[in-house]
Amino acid sequence: MSETAVVRPAATERVGQAAPNWVIMGVLFGLLGAAAIALFGPIGVSTTYPRFIGGLMKLLAPGAAATNPYLAKVGGLLKPETMLVIGLFVGGYLARRLSGQRKAPAIEHVHAEETSVGRRYLNAFLGGVFILFGARLAGGCTSGHIISGITQLALSGMLFAVGVFGMGIVTARLMKGGH
């Protein structure tokens, strides 16, 4: 896990004569999203974060938890979405193990200024703060607003996507490439 860890593209990423990987994955994910709507509801991830905070506050500060209007709005943790987030962790683990990768992936330095592991962790942390604050303000994230939202033809999902990609592209371009 050196600071200069160079991440080589995986062999599976190379496009062969068959359909590119993203085509297969896109078709499967589209079918999965439709199945989720049939089974319990559209896929969504970011509401689980405030529900988790609500669960913690109930234990640590029950008074504050009971009077917070936002925690009342998002409700408790006993929801399919909570299980979905747990599933994402398990799925990430399984996918790595099933592909024969035994070691954890190296830390990827994505911007030139990420000259140390600490700087990478700082950007990852700040990125987390912004994506969750933004997602909660908008009422959904990449899953709930963009994938599930636009799948359901929602204008809110399209507007959110404009903001995300507009600012995401500007931010990624202003911060020069690392790696």
Next chain:
Amino acid sequence: MTLLYGLLVGVIMGVLLQRVRASSPLMIVRNLRFENLSIIKFMALTIAVGAVVAYAISFVVPMHFDVKPVYVLGVLGGGLIFGLGFGLGGYCPGTCVVGAGEGRKDAFFTILGGIVGALVFTLVYGWLEPILIAPMNYGKLTLAGVLHLSALVAAVVLAVVFIGVIAVLPRREAEGE
């Protein structure tokens, strides 16, 4: 039973996101820099397939559709703030959990940051709500409603447009990246 479905959908989604490399922050940032377009194409195709299939099967299967309202200031403002974090860290609220499952150490920092961001929002919701969420709320608008089309027809139109865009995008991901 729905809890079990949620877990199952999550596991499959986690595997798919890892396999398409959406849980790699470098892959995300390269897509935002247009050095590789595979994740953008993956998302567009997912939506195209999902929309047509969901509205097609809605004629025979009861569906739990749940459209989110368009409150312009909060949805666009939240998108811009999200985009800043997306470009900075290269993770989404879901892909950081997949990345953590894979063993990516920086993904744990994004989850931690996400808990902090959600906590801050939880605490300021009371005074942000009347400024950014309540005003300019046009409700649960959809493309089908605005264009006065049936949902399945609108889904097909959307799918054709998205697949058309994918087809004209350059094949950056074929460059061995």
